[in-house]
Amino acid sequence: MVFAGSTLTSTIPGITAAGPSPEATLYTPTLDVEYLVAGKPLTLDVIPVTPEGIPTPALVTRASLSLVESKHLVVVDAGARYEPRIPHTRLPSRRTGGRIDVEDAMPEGTARRLYEEARLLARSLVNRDTVVMLGETIPAGTTTALAILEALGYRAVGRVSSSMPGNPHGLKESVVRRALERVRGVNDVYSIVDRVGDPVHISIAGFAAGSLESGATVILAGGTQMMAVLGILSRLGQTGGIAVATTRWLVEDETSDILGLLREVSPATPLIVVNISFADAPYPGLRAYEEGYVKEGVGMGGAVLAAVVRGGASLGEVERRVYEEYARLVGRGV
């Protein structure tokens, strides 16, 4: 499952690298899921690669999932700005989140509805004794995750990750400080998300809760954003049966601290790290992942895990498949 959505927070200049311009970040979730399912973006005629040749993490997800025969790939629209032009699941209360430094993320009551809708979806879709993997695509999601975590009482400033090597902690903190002024004295987790969160994290939390109720195991496939999901679930009393899966790049990142966050938010939750490396990639755009670009997103770490554990592939096979997919995307032979 990939949950797609936007927050206008991503249009704050410099806050995210997930798009060629601040406004263009609002297209990214739509293009990501279109590429993931259809093999190319449909809403815009673009290649999901930066001018420097650095690809979307959806490339790693797609390449990895191609090595897994038995899978259900479901795209959930929790609030994409542009409706994906692929078949996708829609939460009735989906909406793009507001820019949290200047406005509430969503009208009061939305977070609770999204949570319950996603929970209902899980109870329709998920069977006992299965493993459900949940990924996200929401530019500036680490900033809203930071706001959610701080509002829930965790010390998260300076610890969330970024899609850039130079993590703009100062900018994120100033955005979040302004957001937090609107939740002083607010304790209700749904109200917190309505005011300073976004539509994606609460939806993932609801789906996780419904999956656990159905008797499944949940893997949150993502980085520090998933700490916000765990924070929400922890506040709602639901953290057993969950693991987090992410990449080596995220865990080794010196500008963020997923292990510290996890210890604070849900210490009993295991963290699964896939040891993928693009150090030997034949393309500079992929080697950039070794320099701190991208790190996580679109369930990348979880997809690699699935390729290895369910698909029986070696990490080398996953890496080669990624290189082939990159070559296909940018139109060059390996």
Next chain:
Amino acid sequence: MVFAGSTLTSTIPGITAAGPSPEATLYTPTLDVEYLVAGKPLTLDVIPVTPEGIPTPALVTRASLSLVESKHLVVVDAGARYEPRIPHTRLPSRRTGGRIDVEDAMPEGTARRLYEEARLLARSLVNRDTVVMLGETIPAGTTTALAILEALGYRAVGRVSSSMPGNPHGLKESVVRRALERVRGVNDVYSIVDRVGDPVHISIAGFAAGSLESGATVILAGGTQMMAVLGILSRLGQTGGIAVATTRWLVEDETSDILGLLREVSPATPLIVVNISFADAPYPGLRAYEEGYVKEGVGMGGAVLAAVVRGGASLGEVERRVYEEYARLVGRGV
């Protein structure tokens, strides 16, 4: 999977009983899937039972599926007039079909897009060696099915079923005759559906095709409407690996001829009949099913099959669960 959609053909007075008034039939697919997933209609505050107490077939589907532990229930919006207020899957090209006696069902090209989108969805969702069950909710769907079948060259007039004991064959035939004037000389199956079909049958065909390509077995859970799906698939060269599941009421119906249609459209396709009976039901509204009301819809026959084969229930248990659900709905004890 339940495919929901509308055709304005259902607003022709007298053509369908699936709604309290011609205009209200446009709400029925939305209310059916809301009730199926959430336990009650959400878009309108109604009980899905006619003034005479005859319930929607979705009641039988819901009661039956409650006896199956391992299932994925997916609602696909192929063209509902009102967006269902439950999580649901959306085909990007979905649209409500036109009234086929006076206008084309859909703009040229829509049927092919719906087919390909549903096929892509199946390839994302469906695993090898699984069984996929496909149901429908589209009032007046037997009329558009009749038009599709006739346009494809089958003799279907007088052979499709109806939700009423008095099957209005004359009315259906006159609607379809007018529609068929617009497909004289048209051979392309997609063009036929664009002009005289609806969004649901072609979407089910696309999903069936994608499921077969994924190595799954397909059960078309429905009555004579599914003959139109088979007709489309047959024309596209895809009929192996498919069975049809329906109810005793449909097969015993003297106003329609599913076996004759099946022999003509796809003779090698097996028909699975569930021997359910409400003759001993404690409610007249359910006993009406024995008098020719409803007969099929919302995957009812397939859901009973699932309860028996996958859920291990006896038919008596299914029937009792239906009676309990009816009592819950109308607020009376058994």
